[in-house]
Amino acid sequence: MESKAKGGRSNAGWLLILPLVLILVPFFVVPIIGVVVASFVQSDGFGGIIPSFTLENYKGVFTSGLTYQLYWATLKFSVFAWIFSLLIGFWIAYFLVFHVRNPLLALGLFLICTVPFWTSNIIRMISWIPLLGKEGLINSALIKTHVIDQPLDVLLFSSLAVVIAYVHQLTIFMIVPIFNSMARIDKRTIEAARDAGASRFEIVRFIVLPLCKTGIALGSIFVVSIVMGDFFVVKVMSGGGSASVVGAFYEDIGVLQYPTAAASATILTIIVLLLVVTILRTVDIRKELTR
Amino acid sequence: MTDHPLPTAGADPVPIRRRRALAPSRDGRPWTFYVLATLFTLYVIALYGPMVCIYILSFQDVRGGLVFPMRGTSLHWFVDLFTQVRTGDVKGAFSRSIRLAVVVTIITVVISFMSGLAFRKRFAGDSVVFYLMIGSLVAPGLVLGIGVGLICNVIGIETSWYTTALGAQLSWTLPFGVLVMFAVISRLNNAWEEAARDLGASAWQTTLLVIVPILAPGLVAVALFGFTLSYDEFTRSLLTAGSLNTLPLEIWSMTLNVTSPSLYALGTVTTLISFVIIGVCLGTIARIQKRRAAGPAAH
Numbered sequence: 001m002e003s004k005a006k007g008g009r010s011n012a013g014w015l016l017i018l019p020l021v022l023i024l025v026p027f028f029v030v031p032i033i034g035v036v037v038a039s040f041v042q043s044d045g046f047g048g049i050i051p052s053f054t055l056e057n058y059k060g061v062f063t064s065g066l067t068y069q070l071y072w073a074t075l076k077f078s079v080f081a082w083i084f085s086l087l088i089g090f091w092i093a094y095f096l097v098f099h100v101r102n103p104l105l106a107l108g109l110f111l112i113c114t115v116p117f118w119t120s121n122i123i124r125m126i127s128w129i130p131l132l133g134k135e136g137l138i139n140s141a142l143i144k145t146h147v148i149d150q151p152l153d154v155l156l157f158s159s160l161a162v163v164i165a166y167v168h169q170l171t172i173f174m175i176v177p178i179f180n181s182m183a184r185i186d187k188r189t190i191e192a193a194r195d196a197g198a199s200r201f202e203i204v205r206f207i208v209l210p211l212c213k214t215g216i217a218l219g220s221i222f223v224v225s226i227v228m229g230d231f232f233v234v235k236v237m238s239g240g241g242s243a244s245v246v247g248a249f250y251e252d253i254g255v256l257q258y259p260t261a262a263a264s265a266t267i268l269t270i271i272v273l274l275l276v277v278t279i280l281r282t283v284d285i286r287k288e289l290t291r
Numbered sequence: 292m293t294d295h296p297l298p299t300a301g302a303d304p305v306p307i308r309r310r311r312a313l314a315p316s317r318d319g320r321p322w323t324f325y326v327l328a329t330l331f332t333l334y335v336i337a338l339y340g341p342m343v344c345i346y347i348l349s350f351q352d353v354r355g356g357l358v359f360p361m362r363g364t365s366l367h368w369f370v371d372l373f374t375q376v377r378t379g380d381v382k383g384a385f386s387r388s389i390r391l392a393v394v395v396t397i398i399t400v401v402i403s404f405m406s407g408l409a410f411r412k413r414f415a416g417d418s419v420v421f422y423l424m425i426g427s428l429v430a431p432g433l434v435l436g437i438g439v440g441l442i443c444n445v446i447g448i449e450t451s452w453y454t455t456a457l458g459a460q461l462s463w464t465l466p467f468g469v470l471v472m473f474a475v476i477s478r479l480n481n482a483w484e485e486a487a488r489d490l491g492a493s494a495w496q497t498t499l500l501v502i503v504p505i506l507a508p509g510l511v512a513v514a515l516f517g518f519t520l521s522y523d524e525f526t527r528s529l530l531t532a533g534s535l536n537t538l539p540l541e542i543w544s545m546t547l548n549v550t551s552p553s554l555y556a557l558g559t560v561t562t563l564i565s566f567v568i569i570g571v572c573l574g575t576i577a578r579i580q581k582r583r584a585a586g587p588a589a590h
Contacts, residue, residue: 017410017414020406120565122546229432
């Protein structure tokens with residue numbers, strides 16, 4: 001009986017999951033395969049492709065010094081965005097879970113943090129222009145208070161502006177999963193540790209941090225994969241000063257160099273997937289999510 | 292639960308410093324509360340401050356520029372936005388984006404719900420589907436866009452906002468929806484379903500009359516994700532939307548060309564729409580929860 005019931009369930013499971021698979025296959029699996037295949041064919045130089053196998057596209061990507069510069073720049077932005085969003089996100093979540101005593105107030109403050117996530121990224125990004133610009137609020141405030149007498153150029157259209165925009169957009173991806181993990185921590189564990197003489201730092205280090213591993217891992221996956229796959233924040237906020245990996249192959253698409261673009265796209269996808277797999281290895285995300 | 296050995300009361304040799312270490316300040320709040328409350332306040336200011344700036348600046352009059360100070364007050368740039376040819380087809384982009392978001396929302400809610408139910412039990416290939424989903428979530432959007440474009444080229448179909456862009460957006464909203472469903476379903480007690488089955492409900496009845504109402508707040512949350520993620524989706528739509536722009540694509544081209552406050556006016560209008568959707572969804576969830584809390588007393 002057990003095995004029969006199990007068999008029936010398994011069929012029902014497949015029927016229920018089928019629609020998801022029917023979307024993911026044509027709009028995720030097939031396009032990725034398409035990109036990989038296109039990266040191995042020749043370009044006729046006019047936007048068409050010649051169906052013959054070649055490694056030239058990869059050779060071109062790997063021998064270009066530009067490639068390494070682009071990856072270095074993108075990696076740098078990823079690391080900065082990750083560190084700042086993790087630091088801010090962790091302590092915001094910690095504050096909401098462990099310091100706000102009224103659970104309804106905590107939920108309200110949590111929602112205040114999440115609402116911008118549901119609004120346009122591009123708009124949130126350009127909204128830094130009136131603040132960071134040469135005649136922006138920050139510069140004029142600094143000039144008025146005589147801290148500086150020349151407007152600072154590094155505020156807008158610079159690497160600093162790119163990092164600010166990333167942290168502004170992505171900290172929420174850290175707050176939500178870390179908040180979730182923290183909210184599940186049994187408060188008695190912490191009381192017990194306190195009674196046993198643990199300091200505040202030790203509680204964070206040995207109890208909160210290990211129990212938030214899943215949340216931190218999930219948040220990191222979002223932040224790293226979004227920054228690695230981004231090009232519009234870099235393009236607008238750096239004012240053309242910095243480029244990104246995706247930005248570069250978007251330009252290739254613009255001049256119809258599909259195979260070259262496909263080769264860099266394949267390499268980038270592999271790197272992002274490797275990063276994600278590395279992060280996933282530290283936690284059993286599926287067990288945590290479906291528990 | 293954790294890999295690290297917790298100090299246990301019996302074996303702990305360092306209880307001497309404990310009382311000093313956690314001595315609360317006079318009103319019972321530890322000093323960390325004030326530090327973190329300050330951090331939180333600054334974060335919220337940084338989160339909303341810039342957005343509020345562009346809402347204010349969008350109400351300037353015709354002399355308005357991209358930075359403060361405000362030059363007059365009027366609705367000039369809102370009118371300009373919807374009447375000027377130079378800012379593109381904003382009205383059309385609005386209507387396309389909203390229609391697309393509605394379709395994406397409906398599909399996302401239905402499929403996420405079904406997938407959430409499927410993942411409660413193990414089935415053959417469940418890990419494959421799970422990791423496909425994670426892959427679809429983390430894959431760079433533009434790479435998928437190139438792929439969709441290439442495939443359409445090969446099989447000879449035109450990309451358009453209601454076909455290819457719809458699918459490309461679903462490959463982004465569905466993983467989100469299913470992840471939200473995981474969180475929602477983890478609170479679903481199997482006993483309720485078994486009770487329904489024991490009372491003679493069919494599988495359909497159990498789903499429609501027991502599971503759906505119980506999960507209703509979660510489904511509204513999935514809808515909120517579906518709508519807003521589609522409505523603001525940019526990278527995946529960029530190469531898949533065909534010749535007619537959705538709103539984020541319109542905003543993108545304005546970011547590169549338009550240097551007048553009509554860009555801010557567009558930001559104000561689109562954020563207003565997002566806020567209405569967020570308000571309606573959160574309000575619905577709150578209403579359901581409230582009715583639920585009042586429920587047992589009514590009977």
